Amino acid sequence: DGGITQSPKYLFRKEGQNVTLSCEQNLNHDAMYWYRQDPGQGLRLIYYSQIVNDFQKGDIAEGYSVSREKKESFPLTVTSAQKNPTAFYLCASTRRGLKETQYFGPGTRLLVL
Amino acid sequence: QKEVEQNSGPLSVPEGAIASLNCTYSDRGSQSFFWYRQYSGKSPELIMSIYSNGDKEDGRFTAQLNKASQYVSLLIRDSQPSDSATYLCAVLDTGGFKTIFGAGTRLFVKA
Numbered sequence: 200d201g202g203i204t205q206s207p208k209y210l211f212r213k214e215g216q217n218v219t220l221s222c223e224q225n226l227n228h229d230a231m232y233w234y235r236q237d238p239g240q241g242l243r244l245i246y247y248s249q250i251v252n253d254f255q256k257g258d259i260a261e262g263y264s265v266s267r268e269k270k271e272s273f274p275l276t277v278t279s280a281q282k283n284p285t286a287f288y289l290c291a292s293t294r295r296g297l298k299e300t301q302y303f304g305p306g307t308r309l310l311v312l
Numbered sequence: 313q314k315e316v317e318q319n320s321g322p323l324s325v326p327e328g329a330i331a332s333l334n335c336t337y338s339d340r341g342s343q344s345f346f347w348y349r350q351y352s353g354k355s356p357e358l359i360m361s362i363y364s365n366g367d368k369e370d371g372r373f374t375a376q377l378n379k380a381s382q383y384v385s386l387l388i389r390d391s392q393p394s395d396s397a398t399y400l401c402a403v404l405d406t407g408g409f410k411t412i413f414g415a416g417t418r419l420f421v422k423a
Contacts, residue, residue: 234413239415241316241400241414243413247409249409255409257410289355300346301358301402301411303356304355305355
């Protein structure tokens with residue numbers, strides 16, 4: 200089955216710790232995205248990548264980092280500089296094109312201990 | 313800052329009624345518009361896309377687009393309790409790389 204997988208489903212972070220969220224897709228999509236969703240809020244773009252080895256900051260990139268070494272993978276690291284990381288993190292992918300829709304993974308819920 | 317605005321609700325309708333959800337956007341050059349449904353604790357799933365002015369129907373769902381007024385709407389006919397969810401309006405920006413999401417409208421369908 201084609202799709203997007205995210206792991207883990209729940210992640211607990213201690214203060215001062217960096218944590219990495221995994222996102223993998225087997226849809227052969229070129230573009231991948233990371234969003235953050237807070238309760239009662241819409242999705243805010245953290246980072247996005249149109250092609251391998253290239254990525255751009257979204258609207259709320261501070262305290263986060265990404266890499267895109269393979270087409271299938273786009274991991275997100277939440278660094279200790281992100282002071283309020285508790286949120287629902289969603290990874291998405293799409294083929295390139297103005298009418299292409301985004302497909303979402305199941306999400307990772309990050310909680311701070 | 314490009315924006316997508318939605319009434320946060322909650323919108324409550326009886327089973328079998330028509331639910332009407334509305335959205336306005338600020339980027340006049342946008343060409344692609346989407347409605348996603350999101351159940352509590354789950355990721356969004358696409359239910360409708362629309363690119364041209366007018367109406368687009370798919371089963372019980374109708375999307376309406378008016379680019380001159382920068383307005384998108386979603387009608388759900390014969391609403392069912394299973395339609396109870398948050399509906400996110402999304403607009404692809406002029407550059408074609410970034411999708412901007414509204415905060416969503418919570419819909420409750422009462423049995």
